[in-house]
Amino acid sequence: MTLPAGTRLGPYEIVSPLGAGGMGEVYRARDTRLGRHVAVKVLPESVTADKDRLRRFEQEARAASALNHPNILTIHDVGTEDAAPYVVFELLEGETLRERMAHGALPPHRALEIAGQIARGLAAAHAQGIVHRDLKPENVFVTRDGRVKILDFGLAKLRHPSGETLASGAPTIASTEPGVILGTVGYMSPEQVRGQDTDHRSDLFAFGAVLYEMLSGRRAFHGESAIETMTAILQDEPPDVPAATAGVEMTLRRCLAKNVGERMQDANDLAFVLEAIGGAAPASPLAAEPAGDRRKSVAILPFKDLARNPENAHLGVGLADATITELALVHSLIVRPTAAVLKYQDAALDPQQAGRELGVDAVADGSFQRSGSRLRVTVQLVATAGGKSLWGAKIDTTMDDLFRMQDEVSRHIAEALEIELSPGDERRIAKAPRPGGRAYELYLKGRYLLLSDTNLDDLNAAIEVLEQAREADPGSAIAIVGLADAYTRMGFSFDPDGDWYERAQALCAEALALDPQIPEGRYLRGRLLWNPRSGFDHAAALREFLAAVAGRPNLVEGHHHAAMVMVHVSLLEEATAGFERALAINPEDQFAELHRALSLYLRGFYSQARALTEDIVPRAGSAWAPYQLAMCHLHLGETADASRILERAARRFPGDVLFYSLRAVIAAREGDRSRALEQVDLIVKNRKAFGH
Numbered sequence: 001m002t003l004p005a006g007t008r009l010g011p012y013e014i015v016s017p018l019g020a021g022g023m024g025e026v027y028r029a030r031d032t033r034l035g036r037h038v039a040v041k042v043l044p045e046s047v048t049a050d051k052d053r054l055r056r057f058e059q060e061a062r063a064a065s066a067l068n069h070p071n072i073l074t075i076h077d078v079g080t081e082d083a084a085p086y087v088v089f090e091l092l093e094g095e096t097l098r099e100r101m102a103h104g105a106l107p108p109h110r111a112l113e114i115a116g117q118i119a120r121g122l123a124a125a126h127a128q129g130i131v132h133r134d135l136k137p138e139n140v141f142v143t144r145d146g147r148v149k150i151l152d153f154g155l156a157k158l159r160h161p162s163g164e165t166l167a168s169g170a171p172t173i174a175s176t177e178p179g180v181i182l183g184t185v186g187y188m189s190p191e192q193v194r195g196q197d198t199d200h201r202s203d204l205f206a207f208g209a210v211l212y213e214m215l216s217g218r219r220a221f222h223g224e225s226a227i228e229t230m231t232a233i234l235q236d237e238p239p240d241v242p243a244a245t246a247g248v249e250m251t252l253r254r255c256l257a258k259n260v261g262e263r264m265q266d267a268n269d270l271a272f273v274l275e276a277i278g279g280a281a282p283a284s285p286l287a288a289e290p291a292g293d294r295r296k297s298v299a300i301l302p303f304k305d306l307a308r309n310p311e312n313a314h315l316g317v318g319l320a321d322a323t324i325t326e327l328a329l330v331h332s333l334i335v336r337p338t339a340a341v342l343k344y345q346d347a348a349l350d351p352q353q354a355g356r357e358l359g360v361d362a363v364a365d366g367s368f369q370r371s372g373s374r375l376r377v378t379v380q381l382v383a384t385a386g387g388k389s390l391w392g393a394k395i396d397t398t399m400d401d402l403f404r405m406q407d408e409v410s411r412h413i414a415e416a417l418e419i420e421l422s423p424g425d426e427r428r429i430a431k432a433p434r435p436g437g438r439a440y441e442l443y444l445k446g447r448y449l450l451l452s453d454t455n456l457d458d459l460n461a462a463i464e465v466l467e468q469a470r471e472a473d474p475g476s477a478i479a480i481v482g483l484a485d486a487y488t489r490m491g492f493s494f495d496p497d498g499d500w501y502e503r504a505q506a507l508c509a510e511a512l513a514l515d516p517q518i519p520e521g522r523y524l525r526g527r528l529l530w531n532p533r534s535g536f537d538h539a540a541a542l543r544e545f546l547a548a549v550a551g552r553p554n555l556v557e558g559h560h561h562a563a564m565v566m567v568h569v570s571l572l573e574e575a576t577a578g579f580e581r582a583l584a585i586n587p588e589d590q591f592a593e594l595h596r597a598l599s600l601y602l603r604g605f606y607s608q609a610r611a612l613t614e615d616i617v618p619r620a621g622s623a624w625a626p627y628q629l630a631m632c633h634l635h636l637g638e639t640a641d642a643s644r645i646l647e648r649a650a651r652r653f654p655g656d657v658l659f660y661s662l663r664a665v666i667a668a669r670e671g672d673r674s675r676a677l678e679q680v681d682l683i684v685k686n687r688k689a690f691g692h
Contacts, residue, residue: 003027003042009081012040012088028091031076038076039092043085054085061087067128071121073141073149094144096151097210098137105217108243114140115211116274117148122207123267125150126200133198135206136187137213185226186219186233190258193230204264208255215248216241220256234258245573247277272539275546276566277574296417297334297360300324302345303377304367312370317345317451318444319368319377322402326410328554329428333419335554336360340586342451355384359587362390364413373399379409381416391416399441403434428551433515439473442466446482456494462486477515484508485524492531501533519551523558530565538569556585560592567599575599590616594625601628606635617645623653630662639666657683 007014012029024043065075077088141149189205212220220238223229257263300323303316321338328335351363366379380392397405435443449462466483484507491500511521526544529537545562563578579596601609610632617625626649633642650659664679
């Protein structure tokens with residue numbers, strides 16, 4: 001019987017019905033104590049009549065209420081009124097995943113975003129020993145702001161007898177009794193169909209079926225009857241999904257493996273893989289960016305010192321770098337990185353010309369005058385097309401208050417470009433770490449010196465200045481990360497046998513203890529994990545790089561390194577997309593160009609890879625580009641061209657082991673075994689730590 005408006009269930013006053021299902025009727029209600037609206041599910045008489053089931057209902061609801069996770073429906077309360085048991089949970093506005101899929105498949109990036117959030121919710125539940133056992137589109141809710149919520153944790157398990165606890169120390173939850181079939185046909189795992197004992201891996205099978213349906217618009221297993229559907233689950237493999245990349249297809253197959261031992265084993269690992277192949281932020285709400293919208297782009301040129309004082313050289317680049325760093329937090333804006341604009345530091349150049357060269361919509365050009373601790377900054381924002389002034393200002397500040405000026409400039413630029421900051425942008429900007437007072441100028445100077453880290457003197461100077469910044473503000477996570485970055489570069493480039501790596505690790509851990517999500521810290525930890533001393537921990541490093549770009553969407557190094565890891569774990573389509581994201585931020589990133597071509601080469605697109613690499617070779621600073629070009633020619637059957645490129649490059653980069661390798665391959669192709677082995681011996685004698 002439907003409850004009329006005004007009915008009281010304890011402190012909850014019924015407002016209106018929301019829907020009904022097999023486990024009871026759901027109502028919108030008002031919590032009279034807190035004045036908030038909630039959802040109340042009133043359970044059917046079958047539960048009321050069975051005291052044991054009622055006891056288990058309360059026990060399971062309380063256990064589920066302990067799952068405090070943004071991707072799991074929050075349970076507020078349980079109670080009984082006039083012998084009617086009810087459960088109170090958060091009121092959601094939006095639609096179920098089933099309703100969202102009413103018109104067919106979802107766009108792949110949306111499906112992966114939703115899937116990533118489902119996986120995070122499952123991981124949180126599994127960590128508490130709770131298994132859903134009835135995951136399906138009806139039990140996944142997508143709120144209006146894009147947050148995914150898993151519904152009916154614990155409640156679905158009321159449909160079967162009680163058994164043992166799932167894990168020692170975990171909440172006592174009813175478990176499957178052997179021989180009892182549990183779940184929804186079409187989403188049950190093979191072990192559920194057989195009535196066997198199940199664990200968290202059954203949820204991962206159901207997850208695979210849900211993801212398959214989101215991507216294809218059809219069920220993974222479907223028959224004319226329940227028996228036919230269950231037979232398909234036990235015997236059939238669903239067809240490939242045309243919209244799925246190789247990485248997505250591989251993930252689907254691992255989730256839908258019939259043998260539980262061959263299946264994906266952990267929901268956290270599953271979430272990580274989805275973030276890697278989708279480039280999505282961990283547990284992030286769905287982006288509200290309309291499909292097809294082109295992101296606006298801007299470049300911030302180094303500020304000019306009107307007094308031309310060499311002591312202030314760091315400020316011109318530092319002020320631009322600080323503004324770039326803040327604007328890089330805005331998801332809907334492309335900001336050219338500092339490395340791309342550094343060439344304009346001493347150039348007398350029209351901003352429009354710089355804008356055309358950099359391929360951006362607008363350019364910010366500025367100057368400054370310093371007098372002791374006082375600073376006057378003049379900034380103008382000019383449209384590349386037409387040269388119209390979009391915004392300009394003179395700002396007076398002090399050296400101890402630089403970040404306020406930086407924040408003001410960044411916000412005015414965003415407003416002038418008609419960029420509306422999203423709640424996520426606002427959160428990232430508000431959390432952006434900045435050293436205080438004197439430490440900030442020292443940090444900017446250290447960053448400036450690190451831009452020329454191929455110079456040992458500059459790197460030593462950067463370390464000295466950044467150590468001073470850390471001393472000036474010991475609680476500044478960003479200053480500590482800056483120093484850790486300098487130590488890392490020293491160890492990687494100049495003193496690999498020193499203790500720089502260990503010192504960088506310790507500083508990185510210190511910074512992340514102060515600010516666990518600081519993007520620069522997550523990126524640097526990824527670098528430290530992805531090197532020979534850490535055994536190239538691909539999974540952990542990729543997780544760090546993805547977290548870094550989630551926090552700073554324009555962090556070009558994060559996109560690039562994430563894509564490099566993907567190359568090494570054979571997520572090649574995703575790697576190509578990652579390099580393209582890096583190139584969208586900085587089209588002049590030669591390494592991203594080269595590595596994008598590499599990813600295409602590894603995917604078998606030899607002609608495309610050859611064309612891209614040919615353009616890079618004249619500008620290349622290492623042997624890899626000509627080596628890669630020669631390999632493209634080899635795979636296209638153009639051995640003579642490969643040999644010609646090889647010998648020309650060997651004169652340009654004498655002694656590089658890559659060319660011994662290439663000569664060995666060519667000799668082997670030509671059937672010259674002794675010459676091939678001779679080149680292999682030279683590789684062994686001349687190998688280097690990073691030789692491929």
